[in-house]
Every structure is written in C-alpha cells, then in structure tokens.
Amino acid sequence: MRTRRENSPSCEAWRLLFDLLMEQRSRVPAIAAEFGLSPMQCHVLRLLEPGEPAPMGRLASGLGCDASNITGIVDRLEARGLISRRLAERDRRVRVLALTDSGVELRAKLLERMAEPPQWVERLPADEQQALCRILRRALD
Amino acid sequence: MRTRRENSPSCEAWRLLFDLLMEQRSRVPAIAAEFGLSPMQCHVLRLLEPGEPAPMGRLASGLGCDASNITGIVDRLEARGLISRRLAERDRRVRVLALTDSGVELRAKLLERMAEPPQWVERLPADEQQALCRILRRALD
DNA sequence: TATTGTTATACTCTATAACTATA
DNA sequence: TATAGTTATAGAGTATAACAATA
Numbered sequence: 001m002r003t004r005r006e007n008s009p010s011c012e013a014w015r016l017l018f019d020l021l022m023e024q025r026s027r028v029p030a031i032a033a034e035f036g037l038s039p040m041q042c043h044v045l046r047l048l049e050p051g052e053p054a055p056m057g058r059l060a061s062g063l064g065c066d067a068s069n070i071t072g073i074v075d076r077l078e079a080r081g082l083i084s085r086r087l088a089e090r091d092r093r094v095r096v097l098a099l100t101d102s103g104v105e106l107r108a109k110l111l112e113r114m115a116e117p118p119q120w121v122e123r124l125p126a127d128e129q130q131a132l133c134r135i136l137r138r139a140l141d
Numbered sequence: 142m143r144t145r146r147e148n149s150p151s152c153e154a155w156r157l158l159f160d161l162l163m164e165q166r167s168r169v170p171a172i173a174a175e176f177g178l179s180p181m182q183c184h185v186l187r188l189l190e191p192g193e194p195a196p197m198g199r200l201a202s203g204l205g206c207d208a209s210n211i212t213g214i215v216d217r218l219e220a221r222g223l224i225s226r227r228l229a230e231r232d233r234r235v236r237v238l239a240l241t242d243s244g245v246e247l248r249a250k251l252l253e254r255m256a257e258p259p260q261w262v263e264r265l266p267a268d269e270q271q272a273l274c275r276i277l278r279r280a281l282d
Numbered sequence: 283t284a285t286t287g288t289t290a291t292a293c294t295c296t297a298t299a300a301c302t303a304t305a
Numbered sequence: 306t307a308t309a310g311t312t313a314t315a316g317a318g319t320a321t322a323a324c325a326a327t328a
Contacts, residue, residue, distance in 0.1 A: 014258035117155035
C-alpha cells in the first residue's frame with residue numbers, strides 16, 4: 001500500500017534529513033570560500049591524505065565525476081602550489097597526486113573547520129547526540 | 142581541551158553524517174538526470190508548490206544563490222514548459238512563478254522519486270529508524 | 283586492444299557589476 | 306532613492322568525444 005510506505009519511518013527519516021541538508025546547502029561552499037577554494041577543490045584536498053599519494057583516477061571515482069574534470073580541478077590546485085603531479089614508476093600512464101607542504105597545512109585547517117558540527121547537532125541533548133552516533137555508525141557498516 | 146572537543150559526540154555525529162553524505166553526493170544529480178533536469182532545476186521545482194506561485198526573489202533566498210542566477214535557471218524551465226512567469230498585480234517589478242500543468246505533473250514524479258530513502262536508511266532496524274526520526278524532528282525545531 | 287590522462291566542446295551554475303523598470 | 310529582475314562577463318564544474326602515451 002503506497003500511503004503506508006510513504007509514511008514509514010524510513011521515509012520520514014529521509015525526508016527530515018533531506019530538509020536539514022537543504023537548509024545547509026551553502027555550508028561547504030561557504031567554508032571553501034573562506035580558504036579561497038571552490039567546493040570541488042575542497043573535496044580533493046579532503047580526499048588526498050598526507051603521505052598517501054593517489055592516482056588521479058581514484059579521485060575521479062571518489063568524487064563521482066568524469067576523469068576529464070579532474071584535469072582542470074587539479075590544474076588549479078597545482079597552480080596554487082597545494083598539490084603536485086608526478087609520474088608513477090611502475091605504470092607511466094598514471095599521474096600520482098601528492099599534497100605539498102603548503103597543501104598539508106591548508107588541508108589541516110580546512111578539515112578542522114569542516115569538522116565543526118552545525119548548530120542543529122550542537123543543540124541536541126547529549127544523549128541524543130550519542131544515539132545519533134550509534135545509529136549512524138550502524139548505517140555506515 | 143581540543144582533543145576532548147574533537148572526540149565529543151556532536152563532532153563524531155557530524156563526522157559520521159558527513160561521510161554518509163559524501164558517499165551519496167551523486168544522488169540528486171542522478172535523479173535530476175533521470176528527468177532530464179539539472180540539479181538546480183530540480184530544486185526549483187521542489188520549492189515551487191502547486192497552487193502557490195512565488196516571486197523570483199523568494200527562490201533566490203530559498204536556493205541560497207544570487208538573484209542574477211535565477212533568471213537563467215527559470216528561463217530553461219520556462220522553455221521546457223514546466224513553469225510560467227507572470228507580472229505581479231500590486232507591484233509590477235515582481236515576476237511571479239507558477240508551475241504549469243506539465244510542471245505539476247513532473248514535480249509529483251520527481252518528489253516521489255526523491256522521497257525514496259537511500260539504502261543505508263532502509264537497512265536500519267525499525268526501532269533505529271524511529272529513533273532517528275525522533276532525533277531529527279527535534280533538530281528541526 | 284585496453285587504459286590513463288588530456289584536450290576540445292558545449293552546457294550549467296556562480297558571483298559581480300551595470301542596467302531597466304518600476305516603486 | 307531603493308528594489309526586482311535582467312544582462313554581460315568571467316570563472317568553475319559537468320559530460321561527451323576524440324586523442325596521446327603507455328600498457
């Protein structure tokens with residue numbers, strides 16, 4: 001029965017979450033702008049971990065976009081001296097990306113800023129924050 | 142103490158939620174594409190309720206973007222016959238947007254599709270789905 | 283032949299600033 | 306003067322297709 005399905009707890013939970021997300025669509029763009037970055041540049045810095053260089057292709061799948069987009073995004077980060085391209089030794093078709101020192105530094109500040117919970121999380125009672133953690137941990141399994 | 146703050150339940154909840162969101166960044170774009178729409182066109186159709194015409198300016202604030210962007214987005218929706226512009230009677234600077242019949246129809250299908258909860262919600266036990274609803278309802282107060 | 287990354291192209295979203303027509 | 310919307314512009318993300326270098 002359709003009505004029953006639409007009023008199910010799973011649908012309501014998703015609707016509530018969707019509303020919360022839409023209210024905060026500007027969060028990542030705003031934080032990115034604080035650092036003079038675009039949202040996608042932010043995501044690249046987030047995905048690229050210090051000491052763990054990654055091929056460009058992995059970024060494309062991590063970002064869920066076509067490989068041809070990565071070229072331009074990486075160009076701009078490289079131009080700002082935040083990451084570097086180098087050829088992979090074993091397979092010379094592959095370009096491996098690594099954070100520069102300045103990239104490591106900026107990434108740390110960026111992640112610290114993005115880790116700040118939004119007000120609606122902060123304002124929940126402690127026991128509900130813990131319940132939320134428990135539920136989300138299970139969801140991520 | 143910084144370490145304590147970063148391991149607080151509110152920070153962990155936000156981090157878990159952020160990870161879930163990032164895993165599903167492509168959800169809205171993918172659904173939009175199913176209907177031949179861009180993500181922003183989707184959001185406009187979602188915000189514009191049948192029988193409740195709205196001035197363009199309200200859309201700009203609802204979408205959190207500059208008013209100058211709305212012109213183009215609305216142009217494309219109008220060209221597809223999904224919405225219509227008309228002059229407001231009392232203040233002729235204002236353009237009021239309304240869904241066309243075809244827009245109402247498409248919006249219904251779109252909202253039904255977007256209301257489908259993602260797998261990670263669906264797979265939670267029923268009691269945790271309900272707990273999640275309770276927490277999110279409180280968060281939205 | 284298949285794969286990695288680049289380039290070219292075309293479209294959409296984005297903010298800023300200058301403009302119009304109203305108020 | 307101030308406001309609602311438009312236009313012009315420049316920059317960034319997006320997919321597709323064609324391409325080079327390498328496997």
